[in-house]
Amino acid sequence: MExxxxxxxxxIKDADGILIGASNGxxxxxxxxxxxxxxxxQSYFSDFQKKYGFRSLIQGSFSRFESENEMWSYYSRMAYYYMYHTQSSTLMQILYTLVKDKPYFVVTSNTDxxxxxxxxxxxxIWELEGNMKDMQCANGCHKQIYSNREVVLTMREHEHGMEIPSEYLPKCPKCGGVMKIHVPVNQNFIKGSETQMSxxxxxxxxxxxxxxxxxxxEFGIGARNQMIKAPFMKIAAKEPNVFYITFNKGEIYIPTQIADKAIGVDGDLSQILPQIERAYRE
Ligand SMILES: [Zn+2]
Structure with a gap:
């Protein structure tokens, strides 16, 4: 073993506390x-792909749809097949096993x-970019965030083609307008009370x-990430007892000023984390 x-x-064993940062990687x-x-x-969105030419989930989620019925067809599939209908991955379970016995805090831009x-x-957990499990007023008329779980699960049972029948569309309880999934797909993304609490x-x-x-x-965060990586590197530079470990595939960046208190691991996390877990158990 390396x-x-x-x-x-x-x-990990020696730490008083663990601060985790995670992004798409x-x-x-x-x-x-x-x-x-x-x-x-492709298996869940081939019809949307055919109609709109979407080449990825993210590209579709930033698009304008022909109707609210179609938009919720897209978002309900997204929430369902990337979250509600899935089980926790082995990788995430290993990560949890590694840190659960220490005080920990997670800062992530992942919405899944x-x-x-x-x-x-x-x-x-502090989710900087919201969470697919929630929804908000599309107009951002008020700051509350609502769970979409029941709404989405019901939609998945009543979808016709690429549309959710109007009777199943959620409406804003304050202005009666359209609701949207709580991820930053437009300028109305709200940072509600939950975000402030986080x-x-x-x-x-x-x-x-x-x-x-x-x-x-730090897991899967690009070298130029300003949201998580830059502040974390600053903390590592400023605090004498902080140690900094960054995992990323193909792109490791550690500034020279913290090089003596940092480790960079380049490679596939699904291969690397099980080996760290083995070393942790020994
Ligand atoms: Zn509203």
Whole structure:
């Protein structure tokens, strides 16, 4: 086994707390690539692909649909086949096993709810870009976020072709307007009270581990990511007892100022994490 994996396992055991950052690369390692015209996308969206020419899940989710009925057909399939109808992946379960015995906090731009599905506690997760399990007023008339679970599961039973019958479409309880899935597909994406609470929980976590041995684990985040990677690298540079480990396929970036307190792991997480787990158990 690579010496590096043993070292990472030791760092996890030795940490007072663990701060996790995750972006698309982690979901891709699980087999959910929202940027790819892959088998999963083609098998559930071939009709949308034919009509609109979508080449990926993400491209479709930013598009304008002919009707609200069609839009919810698309979003309900997205929420169902990338989340409600799936089980927690082996990869996410391994990740949970590795950190669950320590205080942890997750900051992620992934919207697929896979952390919570693996057992991570919601109050320890900050989802920067919302979550497919929720919906909001499309006009952003008020800040509350609602679960779409029942709505989506009902829609999946009543879809006709590429349309959800109007009687099953959710309406905004305040303005009566269209509801939309709670991911930032337009400028009306709201940062509701849940997001503010997540931010406060994050700040509390960071205050609690100031000066302590905080381990940062970063999964599948591109080198130029400003939302998660840049602030995490700043924390690593500023805090003397922070150790920083970044996992990414094909693109590892560690600034020289933190090179002596960092490890970069380039490769496929679905291969790497099981080996770290083995080292962790030894
Ligand atoms: Zn409204």
């Amino acid at each position: 010496e590096k994996y043993k070292q990472i396992a030791e760092k 982690l979901s891709i390692a699980e087999g959910y690539n929202i940027f790819a015209n892959d088998e999963r996308f 709810d896979h952390f919570a599905m693996a057992g991570f506690e919601r109050q320890h 931010y406060q929980n994050y700040q509390k976590f960071m205050a609690r581990f100031q000066g302590k041995k905080l381990l940062i684990l």
